[in-house]
Amino acid sequence: MKSNLKTTSCAAGIVLALSACVSSTPERPSSQNNAAAPQQGGSSEQIVLALSNSEFDDGFDPTLGWGRYGSPLFQSTLLRRNSKLEFENDLATSYIVSDDGKVWTVTIRADAKFSDGIPVTAEDVAFTFNQAGESGGKTDVTVLQEAIATSPTTVELRLKQPQSTFINRLVTLGIVPKHAYSAEYGRNPIGSGPYKLVQWDEGQQLIAEVNPDYYGTVPQIKRLVFLLVEEDAAFAAAKAGQAQVASVPQTLAVQSIDSMKLYDVKSVDNRGIMFPYVPNTGKTTPDGAAIGNDVTADLAIRQAINYGIDRKALVDGILEGYGSPAYGPVTGLPWEQKEADIEDGQIDRAKQILAEGGWGDKNGDGIVEKNGQPAEFTVLYPASDSIRQALALSVAEQIKPIGIRANVEGKSWDEIEPLMHSNVVLFGWGSQDPTEVYNLYHSKSAQGDFNNAGYYADSKIDSVLDLAMGAPNQEEAIAFWKAAQWNGQTGFTTKGDAAWAWLVNLDHTYFVNTCLNIGTPQIEPHGHGWPITANISEWKWTCN
Amino acid sequence: MQLGIAAFMLRKLLRLALLLIAVAIFSFVLISLSPIDPIDAYVGADMLQISPEQRDIIAQRWGLDQPMMTRFILWLRQLASGNLGTSIIFNQPVSTVIGSRFQTSLQMLAIAWLISGALGLAMGVVAGARAGSWLDRAIRFYAYTLAASPTFWVALLLLLVFSVSLKITPICCATPPGVLTRDVTVWQRLHHLILPAATLSLIGVANIALHTRQKLIEVLNSDYVLFARAQGESLVGIIRHHGLRNIILPALTLQFASLSELFGGSVLAEQVFSYPGLGKATVEAALRSDVPLLVGIVFFSALFVYTGNLIADLTYQIVDPRIRIGKSS
Numbered sequence: 001m002k003s004n005l006k007t008t009s010c011a012a013g014i015v016l017a018l019s020a021c022v023s024s025t026p027e028r029p030s031s032q033n034n035a036a037a038p039q040q041g042g043s044s045e046q047i048v049l050a051l052s053n054s055e056f057d058d059g060f061d062p063t064l065g066w067g068r069y070g071s072p073l074f075q076s077t078l079l080r081r082n083s084k085l086e087f088e089n090d091l092a093t094s095y096i097v098s099d100d101g102k103v104w105t106v107t108i109r110a111d112a113k114f115s116d117g118i119p120v121t122a123e124d125v126a127f128t129f130n131q132a133g134e135s136g137g138k139t140d141v142t143v144l145q146e147a148i149a150t151s152p153t154t155v156e157l158r159l160k161q162p163q164s165t166f167i168n169r170l171v172t173l174g175i176v177p178k179h180a181y182s183a184e185y186g187r188n189p190i191g192s193g194p195y196k197l198v199q200w201d202e203g204q205q206l207i208a209e210v211n212p213d214y215y216g217t218v219p220q221i222k223r224l225v226f227l228l229v230e231e232d233a234a235f236a237a238a239k240a241g242q243a244q245v246a247s248v249p250q251t252l253a254v255q256s257i258d259s260m261k262l263y264d265v266k267s268v269d270n271r272g273i274m275f276p277y278v279p280n281t282g283k284t285t286p287d288g289a290a291i292g293n294d295v296t297a298d299l300a301i302r303q304a305i306n307y308g309i310d311r312k313a314l315v316d317g318i319l320e321g322y323g324s325p326a327y328g329p330v331t332g333l334p335w336e337q338k339e340a341d342i343e344d345g346q347i348d349r350a351k352q353i354l355a356e357g358g359w360g361d362k363n364g365d366g367i368v369e370k371n372g373q374p375a376e377f378t379v380l381y382p383a384s385d386s387i388r389q390a391l392a393l394s395v396a397e398q399i400k401p402i403g404i405r406a407n408v409e410g411k412s413w414d415e416i417e418p419l420m421h422s423n424v425v426l427f428g429w430g431s432q433d434p435t436e437v438y439n440l441y442h443s444k445s446a447q448g449d450f451n452n453a454g455y456y457a458d459s460k461i462d463s464v465l466d467l468a469m470g471a472p473n474q475e476e477a478i479a480f481w482k483a484a485q486w487n488g489q490t491g492f493t494t495k496g497d498a499a500w501a502w503l504v505n506l507d508h509t510y511f512v513n514t515c516l517n518i519g520t521p522q523i524e525p526h527g528h529g530w531p532i533t534a535n536i537s538e539w540k541w542t543c544n
Numbered sequence: 545m546q547l548g549i550a551a552f553m554l555r556k557l558l559r560l561a562l563l564l565i566a567v568a569i570f571s572f573v574l575i576s577l578s579p580i581d582p583i584d585a586y587v588g589a590d591m592l593q594i595s596p597e598q599r600d601i602i603a604q605r606w607g608l609d610q611p612m613m614t615r616f617i618l619w620l621r622q623l624a625s626g627n628l629g630t631s632i633i634f635n636q637p638v639s640t641v642i643g644s645r646f647q648t649s650l651q652m653l654a655i656a657w658l659i660s661g662a663l664g665l666a667m668g669v670v671a672g673a674r675a676g677s678w679l680d681r682a683i684r685f686y687a688y689t690l691a692a693s694p695t696f697w698v699a700l701l702l703l704l705v706f707s708v709s710l711k712i713t714p715i716c717c718a719t720p721p722g723v724l725t726r727d728v729t730v731w732q733r734l735h736h737l738i739l740p741a742a743t744l745s746l747i748g749v750a751n752i753a754l755h756t757r758q759k760l761i762e763v764l765n766s767d768y769v770l771f772a773r774a775q776g777e778s779l780v781g782i783i784r785h786h787g788l789r790n791i792i793l794p795a796l797t798l799q800f801a802s803l804s805e806l807f808g809g810s811v812l813a814e815q816v817f818s819y820p821g822l823g824k825a826t827v828e829a830a831l832r833s834d835v836p837l838l839v840g841i842v843f844f845s846a847l848f849v850y851t852g853n854l855i856a857d858l859t860y861q862i863v864d865p866r867i868r869i870g871k872s873s
Contacts, residue, residue, distance in 0.1 A: 040796075046722060048721055048722060057633050057634055057635075057828070058633060058634055058635035058636075059634075059635055059636075061635075062626075064635065065590075068590060133601075134601075135601075135605070136598075136601040136602045136604060136605030136606075137602070138586070138587055138588075138590055138594065140594050140595050140597075140598040141597050142595050142597040142601070164685060178595050186615060186635055187636070198724070199724055199725060201717075201718075201719065201725070201820065202634070202644070202820060203719045203818075203820030203824055203825070204718060204818070204820045205717065205719075205721050205722070207722065207724070223722075225721050225722040227716075227717070227721050228818075229716050229717070230818070233716050234819055236707075236708065236715050237715060237721075240711070240715065242715075242721060243721075328800060405715065413580075413584075414578075414579030414580055414581075415579075417579075417581075428589075429589070429592055431590070431592065431593055434593040435592070435593045435594055436593055439592040439593070440592060447596065449584075450584070450591050450592065453593075526589040527589060
C-alpha cells in the first residue's frame, strides 16, 4: 500500500507540473476561471491561503504543540519574535529572570480578553504552562517545575534548572483559558489571539475571522480561509486564481502566475550530510544498531569533503537558485558564527588535507586509501525526497575528484534508522530554537535515535553547549552557541571537528497576490508553509 | 421458515464475531510490528527539540510505554465496552473520526456503487446479446482496459482533463473553499463528488459487465432458449423472460462483493482528489502509525464488507425461489 501511495503522489506531482506548463502559455480568459471558482479573488474581506500543511490535524491546542511556529491565530503568546527574530512583548509587559536563572517572573497586560469576553489572568498563564507539562504533545516544557500565579497579572515560572532556551516556550506557547479548557479544547479554541475559529472542515479547510476583542491592532483582513491541500494542489489553486497565498516547491517557483508575486523567503531549513564520528568498534545502540564508520571517523575525510563540495553549484543546480550555502546548522540566526564559514569548492585544498591526513591513492584506482582502507562510504537519503536525492548524488559526484567514493542509496526512514549511526545520511533540520544545536552535537544526546545520530563527542564542545543551555538568558547564551560552532581553536564546524558537512539552506517559495502586503517574513524554520503566517495579523490588502 | 432464517442469522453472526476477532488480532499485531515509530511520526521535523523526557510523556499519553500484549488486552477490554480508543493524529475518539469521515465518503461510494452496478449490468447484457459484434468488442475492450487500469491513474487523467484543462470540475475537496457548511448547496456537494464517484464507477463497471456478458452468452446457448426461439420469441423477450433472471444472481453477488474493491479504490481516489473521506484518513493513519485509528478503520471496513455479502446472501432468496433459506431442510 505504501508503495502505491508514493506512486500516486509522484504521479500527481508530474501531472500538475505538466498542467502548470500547459497553462503558463497565454492566459485563459478569466471568465473560464470563474466557471470553476465562483466568487473567488481576495479582498480585505477575505483571502484564501493554500499552505500545504498538516500542522493541525489534532486541533488547535497550544499545550499539544499548536503554534510552535507561524501564528497561533486563535491564541496569543507572552512574547513574540519580530521579523529580525528579536523578542518583543505580546501578552507580557515585562519579564525578569532571577540571577540563578531558575525563576522567570512574567507580568502580563491587564486588558487582554479571551474571545468569550473573560479577561486573561496570570492564573490562565500558569495553567497553560502546567498543562503543557502534562499534555504530552509537541511542546517540551519538561524543565518546568511549576508555574504559579502570584498576582492577577504576575506569574512565576519555576524551572528545575536554568535553561536559556526556555524563552522559546514564552514565544510559542499560546495561552489557553483555564475556565474553558477540556479535552475537546483543540476543536473549540477560545483564546486572546487576533482571529477566531469559525469553521474547520478537517482535511479540507480552516476558516478564521477577526477577533473584535483583540487587544492588539485588529488585523485589516477580516477573514482567512486556509486550504489544506498538498503542494501541487496549492499551486493549481493559485494558478486558478482561487488562492491569494500559496506555498510551492522550489521546482515550481520558476513558473509565473498572473497577478502573483514570488516571495522567496530565507530559511534555516537546512540540508547536510551527517558523518558517523567514531570508528566502528562493534558497539551498538540500545536497539542493536551498529555505531561508527572507520572512514568518516577520520577528520581529514570530513574536512576534505567540506572543502571539496561546491555549495553554490548545489544551490544553483538543484534549488534553481532558491537557497543559500550552509556552513553550519543555524545560517542567518542571531547565534550563527560567521567566522565558521569557509571557502569551498577547493579541490586542491581538499586533496592536500587528505594527503596530510595520510590518505593516498597507491593502487591508482582513483580512490585514496589509508592503511589499506579505501575512502569509500554509503550516503543514505529518504527515497521519497527528490531534492535530497539530487543533493546526495551531486555531492558524490563533487567529491569523486578528490578521491572519495560515496555510494548513494535511497531508502525509507524506517530502513535508514538502524543504519544511520554507521552510515552517512542526508538529513534536514532547522529551528528558530537553539535547542536543536544542543541535540545535534552534545555527546549526551547520542542515545541511538535522531539526536546526534553520528555519536559526535568532544568534551570541550559539550561543556560549551552546557554553558549555552544553562545561561540565564538568550543574550548570554548566544556567545556560547557561537563558540561551540568555532571559537578560533575548536568547534563542531569545518575548521574544528567538521562533524557534519552542511550543504544548503532552502528558500521557502510562496506565490502571493500582488495586492497583498505580507510585510517582512522571518527567517523560517524547517516547515515550509505555515511559518509564513508568523506576522499574519499585520498583513494588508492594498487594492480596492 | 422463520426458524430457518433465525438459525441462518445466528450462524452468520457467529462467523462475523470470529472474523472480527481474527481481524483485530492480525491488524493490531501487524501494525504494532510496523517499523514506523509512532512518536517519531507524530513529532516529525521538530524531533530535535523534544527531549527524551518529553518523549516519555508522549509515550505515556498513548500507552506506548506498555508492552504489546498489555496494550492489546487493554484495547480488547475497551473494545468490549464499545470504545475503539482515541486516534493519535486527530486527537479524537476513533468512532467520531470514522463516523464523520465515512459520512463524507458514503455519498461518493453510494453513487459510484449504484452507477457501476446499473451501467455494468446494462453493458454486460448488450455485449452478451450481441456477442461478437463490434459493440461487444468495444465494450470488452473498454472493460479489459479499465479492469487493468490503476484507480489513481484513472483519477489523475480525469483530474487533468476535467479540472485542470476544461476547468469544469473542482480541483479538490468536498466543498468549495471559504463557504460555511450551512451555506453549501446540494449542487455544490454533487459538483465536488462527481469526479471521485466517476472514477470509481468507470472502473467498477468492468467486472460486472464482463461477468454478466459471459453468463448471458451461456444462457443464450442453452436448450431452453433454443426452444423459446423455436417458438418465435424475440431476443428482447428472451433476455427479459429467461436471461435477466439468470444473470441477476451473479451480478448481485459481484455487486455486493465489489464493496470491498470500492472501499479500496476510494483510498486512492480520495487521495488524488483531496477528498476528506475515510480513504484519506486511512492513508494518514497508516503513514503515521496511528494504531487505534487504523485498527478501527480495518474493523469498520471488515464489518462493511461483511454486511455487503450478508445482504447479497439475503437477496438471493428473494430473487431466486430455488435457494430460499430453510426451505430445503
